[in-house]
Amino acid sequence: MRLVVVFGTHKLETVSYLARYAGTFQLVFVYQDESFEPGIDGAIRSALPMTRGPVALVLPDIVVTGAGSVGGLLAAFRRTAVAGWSVVAAEERDPDTLRQMGALALVEEGGVVTVGAAVDKPADPSGYNAFWGMVAVAEGEAHRLPDVVAKGVDSPLTGAAAHIVERIVNYNTPAG
Numbered sequence: 277m278r279l280v281v282v283f284g285t286h287k288l289e290t291v292s293y294l295a296r297y298a299g300t301f302q303l304v305f306v307y308q309d310e311s312f313e314p315g316i317d318g319a320i321r322s323a324l325p326m327t328r329g330p331v332a333l334v335l336p337d338i339v340v341t342g343a344g345s346v347g348g349l350l351a352a353f354r355r356t357a358v359a360g361w362s363v364v365a366a367e368e369r370d371p372d373t374l375r376q377m378g379a380l381a382l383v384e385e386g387g388v389v390t391v392g393a394a395v396d397k398p399a400d401p402s403g404y405n406a407f408w409g410m411v412a413v414a415e416g417e418a419h420r421l422p423d424v425v426a427k428g429v430d431s432p433l434t435g436a437a438a439h440i441v442e443r444i445v446n447y448n449t450p451a452g
Contacts, residue, residue, distance in 0.1 A: 342442025374401035
């Protein structure tokens with residue numbers, strides 16, 4: 277499995293830390309190309325040329341814990357074969373949390389949970405009941421990964437399969 281890590285020069289310690297996983301993953305390190313957007317959108321665009329096969333967007337400050345977390349990303353990968361897109365998500369009703377995350381409106385039909393609507397960091401979180409911690413996508417759709425966090429575009433997560441976990445912690449978000 278290939279792991280593409282995007283970083284800036286201020287995060288060089290990340291390379292040293294992740295070197296311990298060189299025997300587990302094929303590690304590829306990419307500097308974030310600042311000619312793209314400076315945020316997560318630009319990081320995704322910097323990594324895409326190095327990806328192949330199904331692709332997962334895993335942010336370093338997001339940790340999935342509790343029931344359903346073990347194998348959550350693998351389950352999401354498996355679902356991309358059917359749905360094209362899949363998310364690892366946690367249910368959430370707190371509007372302050374939803375304003376800081378990739379908010380989802382999950383729907384369940386016939387025991388299958390999918391994303392009815394998605395938006396990154398909504399100003400109005402009413403109507404959303406969860407947020408994503410990881411996204412998996414089939415190779416043919418990976419070029420749309422930046423749209424997951426882009427403003428003013430339709431989210432490619434609408435219709436994605438959802439794998440629900442107990443808890444997702446964002447260590448980059450101040451505790452309230």
